[in-house]
Amino acid sequence: MIITADDFGLHPSVNQAVERAHREGVLSAASLMVGAPAAGDAIARARACPRLRVGLHLVLADGAPVLPPRAIPDLVDAGGRFGSRMVRDGCRFFGLPRVRGQLAREIRAQFEAFAASGLALDHVNAHKHFHLHPTVLGLILQIGREFGLRAVRLPREAGLPLWLRPWLALLAARLDTAGIAHNDYIVGLRQSGRFDESNLLAALADLPPAGIGELYLHPALVSGAAISPSMPGYRHADEFAALVSPRTRQACSRLRDGGVRFGGFADLAVQA
Numbered sequence: 001m002i003i004t005a006d007d008f009g010l011h012p013s014v015n016q017a018v019e020r021a022h023r024e025g026v027l028s029a030a031s032l033m034v035g036a037p038a039a040g041d042a043i044a045r046a047r048a049c050p051r052l053r054v055g056l057h058l059v060l061a062d063g064a065p066v067l068p069p070r071a072i073p074d075l076v077d078a079g080g081r082f083g084s085r086m087v088r089d090g091c092r093f094f095g096l097p098r099v100r101g102q103l104a105r106e107i108r109a110q111f112e113a114f115a116a117s118g119l120a121l122d123h124v125n126a127h128k129h130f131h132l133h134p135t136v137l138g139l140i141l142q143i144g145r146e147f148g149l150r151a152v153r154l155p156r157e158a159g160l161p162l163w164l165r166p167w168l169a170l171l172a173a174r175l176d177t178a179g180i181a182h183n184d185y186i187v188g189l190r191q192s193g194r195f196d197e198s199n200l201l202a203a204l205a206d207l208p209p210a211g212i213g214e215l216y217l218h219p220a221l222v223s224g225a226a227i228s229p230s231m232p233g234y235r236h237a238d239e240f241a242a243l244v245s246p247r248t249r250q251a252c253s254r255l256r257d258g259g260v261r262f263g264g265f266a267d268l269a270v271q272a
Helices: 012-024 039-047 086-095 097-117 127-132 134-147 162-178 197-205 236-244 246-257
Strands: 002-008 029-032 053-058 124-126 185-187 213-217
Touching: 002 012, 002 053, 012 039, 012 236, 029 039, 039 097, 053 097, 053 127, 086 097, 086 134, 097 134, 124 127, 124 134, 127 134, 127 162, 134 162, 197 213, 197 236, 197 246, 213 236, 236 246
Parallel strands: 002 029, 002 213, 029 053, 053 124, 185 213
Antiparallel strands: none
């Protein structure tokens, strides 16, 4: 079981929560936004936590790029940020070579920024799971190999809409063909931003009997729009409290006693 915090680097409160949830709770991994405002602080905290496994949280929507906006004008809005019109942007990734070229340069820049941190690359995923897009995934696989890419999140959770299944099957098949490791299932999509202690305990009590799982959350010490205007309903502080709860620690200890291993992708030696 991999217990991951997304949006590492987005805000100082997120970074503080990630460090404390790792040191005091059950958090084993974090996904870093290398272009986010508090990325430098996140990197410093990660260096001080050698057992925290850190991956790249690739941002191509609802966030800031690493490259100057003038270098990727077709990817950003008038304010120099990626927007949230992912269907429109996905169509442009498919159909416009000029846009794909800019996309490739930005993805490379984010891999380069992660490499410059000196942190070991445990995994890669994308903000809002944009790596489900075949063009984005293809560029991650192509560029990521140069930077030691070994594992990618598979956002496959029971009960997801039927229309997502072909995309998930394509993602899994492409990862397997490329020899890139991935989890077997995920927990957190349907509860995104709403994990309190009771929800987290219920999820840990109802894990599949076998396979590599990833449970992902968005912890911070403050909640909602204080972290990002696009997250007004997120209960970040509740998710942090759940990660450091004594009852959660006890539940994970029982799982360990039953043979479940915890860590990052590298620790669990995930094989695609």
